[in-house]
Amino acid sequence: KAGVTQTPRYLIKTRGQQVTLSCSPISGHRSVSWYQQTPGQGLQFLFEYFSETQRNKGNFPGRFSGRQFSNSRSEMNVSTLELGDSALYLCASSFTGPPYEQYFGPGTRLTVT
Amino acid sequence: QKEVEQNSGPLSVPEGAIASLNCTYSDRGSQSFFWYRQYSGKSPELIMSIYSNGDKEDGRFTAQLNKASQYVSLLIRDSQPSDSATYLCAVNDEFSAGGTSYGKLTFGQGTILTVHP
Numbered sequence A: 001k002a003g004v005t006q007t008p009r010y011l012i013k014t015r016g017q018q019v020t021l022s023c024s025p026i027s028g029h030r031s032v033s034w035y036q037q038t039p040g041q042g043l044q045f046l047f048e049y050f051s052e053t054q055r056n057k058g059n060f061p062g063r064f065s066g067r068q069f070s071n072s073r074s075e076m077n078v079s080t081l082e083l084g085d086s087a088l089y090l091c092a093s094s095f096t097g098p099p100y101e102q103y104f105g106p107g108t109r110l111t112v113t
Numbered sequence B: 001q002k003e004v005e006q007n008s009g010p011l012s013v014p015e016g017a018i019a020s021l022n023c024t025y026s027d028r029g030s031q032s033f034f035w036y037r038q039y040s041g042k043s044p045e046l047i048m049s050i051y052s053n054g055d056k057e058d059g060r061f062t063a064q065l066n067k068a069s070q071y072v073s074l075l076i077r078d079s080q081p082s083d084s085a086t087y088l089c090a091v092n093d094e095f096s097a098g099g100t101s102y103g104k105l106t107f108g109q110g111t112i113l114t115v116h117p
Helices: none
Strands: A005-007 A010-013 A019-024 A031-038 A042-050 A053-057 A064-068 A074-078 A087-094 A108-112 B004-006 B011-014 B019-025 B032-038 B045-050 B054-058 B061-066 B071-076 B085-092 B105-107 B111-116
Touching: A005 A087, A010 A019, A019 A087, A019 A108, A031 A074, A042 A064, A042 A074, A042 B105, A053 A064, A074 A087, B004 B085, B011 B019, B019 B032, B019 B085, B019 B111, B032 B061, B045 B054, B045 B061, B045 B071, B071 B085
Parallel strands: A010 A108, B011 B111
Antiparallel strands: A005 A019, A019 A074, A031 A042, A031 A087, A042 A053, A064 A074, A087 A108, B004 B019, B019 B071, B032 B045, B032 B085, B054 B061, B061 B071, B085 B105, B085 B111
């Protein structure tokens, strides 16, 4: 069974630009969660989508948004990039019932200059 | 603010020894607990999940959960140099009344484990 895929794997953007990251979950998984990982803050939850609806959101500014499509693929968007947005962005997919295990994709490394 | 705390590292053990990793969590309503391994430059890889009090064994790995003490641990027996990585404790603490997960994991800061030959 194929794992979670994320594209692109690496991105370099300039402050003020916007970026869109893509995530394809494991087949059959309908929940997709997004996380930001930085050396200082560790892994932090951004938001979760299920059946094209955002069900849960972390403590991030409105510049961070996402969506989910009918095939469960998800995208996240960051507008007006800031230097502090440089991070590894990870998506994870899971079933919403037991065993609640989330499986991560390889991540997108975003560098903002 | 729900918190997950891991024992400060880094942790260094000799090859063949038992590595013990510890984690405490603040939310008594937490229902499921996970250990992830993350190699440098890679994404987290799920290695253990545990939901009930007691021990759960999988090969060289044993997870232990004590909900009364809000404590979860991971033991790695016969540690190998390939076990050298950052180990992340994660807690799933947001569920609907019907038991549906809202997909949020709260992570500890991680413990860096080094197994030296």
